[in-house]
Structures are given as structure tokens and as C-alpha cells.
Amino acid sequence: MPQLTRDLWKEKIISKLKSDKGKELEDASNKDIYDIISSMVNEEIMPQWVATQKKYKEENCKQVYYVSMEFLIGSLLESNLLNCGMLQISNEVLESIGKNPQEVYSQEHDAGLGNGGLGRLAACFMDSLASLSYPGHGFGIRYRYGLFEQRIIHGNQIELPDYWLKDNYAWETRKEEEAICIHFRGDVHMFRKNDGNLEFKYENTDKVLAVPYDVPIVGFQNQVVNTLRLWSAEPYYEDKDNVYREGSKYYHDLDHKHSIEQISGFLYPDDSNHEGKELRLKQQYFLVSSSIQNIIHHFKKNYKLPLKRLPEKVVIQINDTHPSLIIPELMRILMDEENFSWNNAWEITTNVIAYTNHTIMSEALETWPTSMMQELLPRIYMIINEINERFCKGIWFDHEELRNQIPNMAIIADNYVHMARLAIVGSFSINGVARIHTEILKKQEMKIFYQLYPERFNNKTNGINHRRWLLQVNPKLAGLITDVIGPQWIQRPKQLISLLKYSKDSSLLERFDTVKSENKQRLANYIYEQTGVLVDHHSIFDVQIKRLHEYKRQLLNIFHVLYLYNELKENPNLNMVPRTFIFAAKAAPSYHLAKEIIKLINKVASIVNYDTTIQNKLKVIFLENYNVSLAEKIIPAADISEQISTASKEASGTGNMKMMMNGALTVGTLDGANIEIRDLVGERNMFIFGLTADEVLNYYQNGGYRAIDIYNTDDRVKRILDQLNQGEFGSHEIEFKDIYYNILYHNDPYFVLKDFEPYIETHELVEQAYRDKLTWLNMSVTNIAYSGKFSSDRTIQEYVAEIWKLKKL
Numbered sequence: 001m002p003q004l005t006r007d008l009w010k011e012k013i014i015s016k017l018k019s020d021k022g023k024e025l026e027d028a029s030n031k032d033i034y035d036i037i038s039s040m041v042n043e044e045i046m047p048q049w050v051a052t053q054k055k056y057k058e059e060n061c062k063q064v065y066y067v068s069m070e071f072l073i074g075s076l077l078e079s080n081l082l083n084c085g086m087l088q089i090s091n092e093v094l095e096s097i098g099k100n101p102q103e104v105y106s107q108e109h110d111a112g113l114g115n116g117g118l119g120r121l122a123a124c125f126m127d128s129l130a131s132l133s134y135p136g137h138g139f140g141i142r143y144r145y146g147l148f149e150q151r152i153i154h155g156n157q158i159e160l161p162d163y164w165l166k167d168n169y170a171w172e173t174r175k176e177e178e179a180i181c182i183h184f185r186g187d188v189h190m191f192r193k194n195d196g197n198l199e200f201k202y203e204n205t206d207k208v209l210a211v212p213y214d215v216p217i218v219g220f221q222n223q224v225v226n227t228l229r230l231w232s233a234e235p236y237y238e239d240k241d242n243v244y245r246e247g248s249k250y251y252h253d254l255d256h257k258h259s260i261e262q263i264s265g266f267l268y269p270d271d272s273n274h275e276g277k278e279l280r281l282k283q284q285y286f287l288v289s290s291s292i293q294n295i296i297h298h299f300k301k302n303y304k305l306p307l308k309r310l311p312e313k314v315v316i317q318i319n320d321t322h323p324s325l326i327i328p329e330l331m332r333i334l335m336d337e338e339n340f341s342w343n344n345a346w347e348i349t350t351n352v353i354a355y356t357n358h359t360i361m362s363e364a365l366e367t368w369p370t371s372m373m374q375e376l377l378p379r380i381y382m383i384i385n386e387i388n389e390r391f392c393k394g395i396w397f398d399h400e401e402l403r404n405q406i407p408n409m410a411i412i413a414d415n416y417v418h419m420a421r422l423a424i425v426g427s428f429s430i431n432g433v434a435r436i437h438t439e440i441l442k443k444q445e446m447k448i449f450y451q452l453y454p455e456r457f458n459n460k461t462n463g464i465n466h467r468r469w470l471l472q473v474n475p476k477l478a479g480l481i482t483d484v485i486g487p488q489w490i491q492r493p494k495q496l497i498s499l500l501k502y503s504k505d506s507s508l509l510e511r512f513d514t515v516k517s518e519n520k521q522r523l524a525n526y527i528y529e530q531t532g533v534l535v536d537h538h539s540i541f542d543v544q545i546k547r548l549h550e551y552k553r554q555l556l557n558i559f560h561v562l563y564l565y566n567e568l569k570e571n572p573n574l575n576m577v578p579r580t581f582i583f584a585a586k587a588a589p590s591y592h593l594a595k596e597i598i599k600l601i602n603k604v605a606s607i608v609n610y611d612t613t614i615q616n617k618l619k620v621i622f623l624e625n626y627n628v629s630l631a632e633k634i635i636p637a638a639d640i641s642e643q644i645s646t647a648s649k650e651a652s653g654t655g656n657m658k659m660m661m662n663g664a665l666t667v668g669t670l671d672g673a674n675i676e677i678r679d680l681v682g683e684r685n686m687f688i689f690g691l692t693a694d695e696v697l698n699y700y701q702n703g704g705y706r707a708i709d710i711y712n713t714d715d716r717v718k719r720i721l722d723q724l725n726q727g728e729f730g731s732h733e734i735e736f737k738d739i740y741y742n743i744l745y746h747n748d749p750y751f752v753l754k755d756f757e758p759y760i761e762t763h764e765l766v767e768q769a770y771r772d773k774l775t776w777l778n779m780s781v782t783n784i785a786y787s788g789k790f791s792s793d794r795t796i797q798e799y800v801a802e803i804w805k806l807k808k809l
């Protein structure tokens with residue numbers, strides 16, 4: 001970086017500190033510096049943002065709108081600096097003024113507007129769209145409280161509100177003048193017009209104002225800046241004069257104001273587990289109504305084309321079924337406001353909407369009670385009813401072979417609206433998120449719909465943004481890779497494959513080893529600061545970080561720890577490579593068993609970490625408050641990536657991809673994208689174990705699994721379960737009995753005991769492999785080399801080519 005630019009930067013920081021903060025450099029806190037740097041980045045971004053939107057308008061290009069209830073974007077300063085090409089200078093200047101860059105960047109509070117994988121995927125997609133110069137924008141909700149902040153107190157998860165907006169969010173711009181009115185409830189009146197068609201009018205609706213806050217999405221060093229538009233709910237005042245006249249009335253109506261602001265008040269903390277709460281339904285409609293009104297307004301203003309040509313310029317991808325009310329909402333606008341006939345409106349709608357499915361777990365498939373829908377959204381409910389009637393009639397008359405399946409396909413059945421069915425019927429594309437997941441959708445979960453609409457189903461294996469998850473979070477590894485194969489991989493991640501040529505070069509492998517070792521040392525320091533536990537960076541860092549769920553089987557992992565601990569108690573001189581088990585996970589606040597598992601992990605940690613007889617061979621670390629920033633700290637230091645879901649349950653997983661890209665070796669089941677990792681690196685370069693999806697599905701259908709038999713025949717298992725039951729790990733008797741009962745009396749629904757033995761054996765292979773340093777490093781580099789496929793750039797290219805049909809700017 002030229003000295004001149006550096007000096008200019010430094011001068012600018014100093015002068016802005018004076019003018020914006022009234023401070024001299026030596027009095028400035030990290031937060032002051034954070035504020036200054038982010039405002040300097042904004043000065044760079046804003047003109048590019050305006051220019052990008054102008055170009056889109058001039059070129060009249062087709063745009064994709066990604067509508068999602070969650071965007072887990074994490075923090076933005078460092079990635080914006082990187083994408084603007086300013087990261088290096090910023091790091092240098094901060095160091096020259098005696099500031100630690102990471103400490104400055106970490107002043108930003110994560111935007112935790114998502115639960116986990118689904119929300120993080122949306123964030124990675126936003127980045128890849130901009131970085132590949134595609135016109136793509138996101139629509140989401142500006143929750144005032146993101147996902148709760150987790151504390152662990154006496155081993156228990158405690159949830160605190162995440163008020164991420166408390167010291168202003170540097171990256172948002174409020175656009176009050178573009179606010180949109182949303183209607184709930186009210187009376188629907190039907191008239192017959194002179195031409196014989198029906199006309200609908202609504203009265204006495206509850207009005208809510210949707211105010212957009214725009215966040216710039218900066219492409220990687222390409223001057224493209226797209227928009228993530230987040231809606232905030234505010235009271236709607238019909239008549240401003242009235243407000244002045246009756247101001248005090250509005251002022252005193254705080255309950256009303258509060259109940260409206262609740263709509264964008266907080267993110268529901270349940271990932272995948274659906275709860276039929278009215279406020280959640282309000283949030284969903286609030287998101288889709290504001291977004292589609294905005295899309296139509298923009299289309300009319302910029303394209304000057306008749307609305308029937310909407311599908312030529314607009315495609316809307318809905319992230320899971322949460323935004324599927326966009327289908328009846330678009331129908332409503334086209335018919336009630338734009339005078340389209342049903343058939344013409346349906347033609348437009350079903351050529352604009354595309355749907356991504358994220359799970360096959362039945363408890364996660366969304367349904368809403370018809371009574372709730374009817375009361376909250378009367379006109380929308382009428383339209384869903386009509387969609388359903390026409391759909392069922394169509395099957396009855398045109399698909400005799402499916403007649404007896406109508407009860408399993410109807411959008412409204414047993415007094416519930418089935419959102420996945422609505423999404424399938426109302427969209428032109430339905431995609432799963434990994435090959436096996438899409439196959440299960442086609443062959444099992446959505447088999448009848450696949451018979452009906454085979455051409456709609458397609459796969460788009462998930463990906464991660466390799467610039468954030470490698471270049472940004474692991475600069476040492478990225479630097480080494482660039483040293484070896486040049487920088488092309490940053491634009492074309494598949495080029496990482498060039499590393500294969502060097503994967504047996506022992507001097508190079510040593511360099512990779514040094515990088516991993518430094519990353520582990522850094523994480524060890526963080527662990528010490530956070531927990532007071534000293535971990536040895538020569539031990540194997542065995543990492544499982546993800547939402548806590550029975551199907552993800554953190555329990556299997558902690559059973560392995562208990563098995564090792566019991567072995568060590570029998571034989572303290574056991575020759576084993578020391579291990580550090582690292583966990584991080586939030587449980588949904590209402591998910592009792594998940595919280596029990598967190599408590600168990602922490603209990604085991606508190607015993608194992610302080611038992612001097614085992615000579616520090618085992619450490620168990622639970623890092624609290626798992627979020628994007630914590631993931632960024634842990635992933636570069638992982639040796640082992642635990643991806644051990646019950647086969648068939650994990651649609652794709654993306655944590656597996658992040659860790660592979662950072663050189664961790666996967667211990668995993670043949671589930672989700674693990675299978676596609678295996679296809680690339682081969683079983684020699686990872687550790688596959690356990691039941692297959694077919695075996696699991698067969699057990700579910702035909703029975704034949706008895707957990708109690710394993711308990712009775714495997715002493716290792718019996719010992720662990722008895723330890724839980726007899727309170728050996730609890731302070732009082734009843735602790736952990738629920739876990740015990742769930743496994744033995746509910747027949748271990750996620751096959752923890754069934755996979756226990758193969759899992760233990762696989763970990764013995766892990767240990768053997770780790771003892772052979774060069775082989776291990778070779779495996780690790782092989783994984784990095786093949787990880788390019790899992791860049792979200794590849795995923796986005798596939799969406800563009802096969803679903804969205806966009807042109808690059």
C-alpha cells in the first residue's frame with residue numbers, strides 16, 4: 001500500500017475523531033475508532049450503491065428478490081473493508097496508531113437476525129450475488145431483538161435479549177419516504193361489477209406502516225453494491241392533521257403503538273420447530289406484503305411494462321415456506337388492485353415464485369389453523385381457499401390416478417393451511433439443498449407432488465461464501481494458499497484444486513501445520529479468557545458447533561467423551577493423543593431435552609477438566625453464545641469437524657463446508673452435503689460411519705430397532721446411561737433422567753446407541769491418522785483443495801442458470 005494513502009487515512013481518522021467525536025487520538029476508544037472507520041467505509045460504499053442501482057435501471061435487467069424471514073449476516077465492517085479493497089490499509093493504519101484491528105472490528109454487535117443455517121445461507125447468497133455482479137436483493141425483517149444472547153450459568157442455558165441496535169447500526173439507512181401500508185383483519189365486501197366479474201373491497205382493517213431500512217451488500221472488489229431491505233413495523237397515521245389535532249390521543253394510545261411495533265419486535269428463536277403463534281403469522285404477512293408491494297411499485301416505475309410481463313423482469317426466491325403467503329398476496333394485488341382475472345393472475349404468480357425447501361422433518365413443516373388465518377387475513381384466506389379448490393378439482397378431473405391422494409395434497413386440510421403445499425402449487429421451481437435431500441423429497445416426502453410436477457423439482461446444493469469463511473477469517477491460511485497457487489482462487493474458488501499438486505510436498509505441509517497450530521494457539525487463548533480452562537494446542541481440536549438439536553446428536557459426541565473418560569479412569573496411563581472437545585450451541589428456549597443436553601455437556605466439562613488423574617488428556621469446552629463471530633474464531637482452529645446427524649435428517653449443513661475449507665477433517669454420517677464432500681475427497685480423506693439414510697428410513701417405516709438391546713449387551717453404553725440415571729453426574733438424583741428415559745423408553749428416536757459403536761471405532765481411526773502427521777496434513781490439504789465446489793458462488797451460478805435466468809451487470 002503506498003505510504004501516501006496510508007498517511008491520508010491516518011490523517012482522516014485523526015481529523016474525523018476531532019470533528020465527529022471531539023477527541024484526540026490518544027483518548028479514543030476502540031468503539032470511537034470503529035465508528036470512524038465504518039463511516040469512512042460508508043463514504044466509499046454510498047456512491048457505488050447509487051451507481052449500481054442506476055445501472056440496473058438503465059439496463060432494464062431482470063432482478064431476483066430473495067425473501068427470507070432470516071438474514072444471519074454477522075458483523076460487516078471487516079467484510080466491507082475486504083470487499084472494498086481497504087482491509088489491508090485499515091489493518092496497517094490501525095496498527096500504526098497502536099490499535100489492534102481485530103479489537104476494533106469486534107466492537108460491532110453481530111446482526112443476529114437468524115437462527116442458524118437457513119439465515120446464514122441467505123447472508124452468503126447476498127454476498128455471492130453482489131460479488132458475481134448479479135442484480136439480486138434481499139427482503140427481510142428488521143427485528144429489534146435478534147436471536148437471544150446465551151449465557152451458561154451453573155451449566156444451564158440462560159437467555160438474554162439481544163438488543164443489537166443499542167448503539168446505532170452503522171450500516172442501515174432509514175427510507176421513511178418509501179414506507180408501505182399493510183392491512184390486517186377487517187371486513188371484506190364482494191360486489192358484482194357490470195362486466196359480471198367480482199370486485200372486492202376491504203373496510204375497517206388494522207393498518208401498519210412498513211418502514212424500510214436498507215443495508216448495502218458490497219460485492220468483492222467489483223464496485224457492485226446491492227441492497228438488503230429490512231422492514232420495520234410502525235404505527236400508521238392515516239391523516240397527519242388528525243395527529244396534530246388529536247395528538248394526545250395517539251400519545252396515550254401506547255398499547256396500540258406497542259402492539260404494532262411487536263410485529264418487528266423479535267425473531268422467534270425456534271429453528272425448524274414450528275410453533276403456531278399468531279404474532280409469527282403477522283410477521284410473515286408483514287414481510288411478504290411489504291416486499292411484493294415494493295417489487296410491483298419498482299417494476300411499474302422503472303420498466304414501464306404492463307404487469308403481465310412481470311415474470312420477464314422479476315423472479316422471487318422464497319427461503320423455506322415462511323414467506324409463502326407471497327403467493328396469495330400477489331394474487332390479491334393482481335386481482336383486487338390491478339383487475340386481472342384469476343387465470344391471468346395465476347399465470348403471472350406461478351411464473352415469478354420459486355421455492356427452496358430446507359427440511360423434511362415433519363414437525364418443521366409449517367401449518368396454520370384456518371381460523372387464525374381467516375381472522376387475521378380474511379381476504380388472503382379466501383384466495384388460498386380458491387387456490388385449493390381449483391387445485392383439488394384439477395387433480396380430480398385431470399389426474400384420476402391421484403384422486404385418492406387428494407387428502408394428502410390439499411392445501412387446506414383438517415382445518416389447517418399447509419404452507420409447503422401452497423408453496424409447491426404456487427411456484428415454478430422447487431429445490432432441495434443437497435443431492436440426497438432433493439432425492440428424499442422426490443422419492444418420499446413430496447413423492448405425490450413430484451408425480452404431478454416432475455419438471456418443477458431440482459437440486460441446488462448449498463454453499464458458503466469462501467471470501468468470508470476463508471479469506472477473511474483465516475488470513476494466514478489464505479496467504480499461504482495464495483503463496484502456493486496464486487490469487488486466482490479468490491475469484492474462482494474451484495482453482496483451489498491446484499493445491500492437490502502440492503499435497504505431498506512435506507516442506508509445504510509443514511507450513512500448513514504451522515498455520516493451523518497458530519490458529520489453535522489463538523483459540524486456546526480465547527478459551528482461556530472465556531472459561532479459565534487451559535487447553536493444549538497440541539491436542540486434537542474436535543469441534544461440534546451448530547444449533548442444539550436431537551437430530552444433530554451432540555449427545556453421541558458427549559457419550560464418546562464419557563466413554564473416553566471412563567477408559568481413562570480405568571487406566572490413567574492409557575496412551576492416547578490428548579483431545580480438546582469444543583462445543584458451541586444454542587437451544588430453543590422451549591426445547592427441554594436440548595437444554596438438558598447443554599447442561600450435560602457442561603457437567604461433563606466441569607468434571608473432566610478438573611480431574612487431575614487423567615493428566616490433561618481430555619478437555620471439554622462449551623463456548624457460550626454461538627453466533628457468526630464465534631464461528632469465525634473457532635473454525636480456523638478445527639482439526640475435526642463433527643457432522644454426525646442421524647442420516648436423512650440434515651438437509652445439507654453448511655458448517656461442514658466451512659470447516660472443510662479451513663482444513664478440518666470431517667467425522668460424519670452419510671447425510672446432507674457430507675455425501676457430496678465424500679464424493680470429492682473419497683472415504684480415505686474423511687471419517688464416515690453409521691447408519692445410512694435408507695437404513696434409518698427403513699427403521700422408521702418397518703421398525704426393528706430396539707435401543708434397550710444395545711443397553712443390555714454393550715457394557716460401555718450401559719455404564720454411561722447408568723451414570724446419567726444414577727445421578728453420578730448430577731448434583732441430585734433426577735438430573736439427566738429425561739435423557740436416559742428418552743433413549744431407553746422412547747427407543748432412542750435418533751439412533752444414538754445404534755451408531756455408538758461405529759462412532760467410537762471411527763474415532764480410534766481418527767487418532768491413528770493424527771499420529772501420522774504428514775498423512776494427516778495431506779488429508780487436510782486435500783480437503784481444502786476440493787472445497788471450492790462449496791463456495792456459494794457455485795450455488796448462485798446454478799440458481800442463475802437454472803431458475804433465475806439473470807444476466808450479469
Ligand SMILES: *Cc1c(COP(=O)(O)O)cnc(C)c1O
Pocket residue numbers: 115116117120545546547626627628631652653654655656658
Ligand atoms: C454456518 C452456521 C450455522 C449452520 O451450521 P450447521 O453445522 O450447518 O448446522 C449455524 N449458525 C451459525 C452462526 C453459522 O455460522
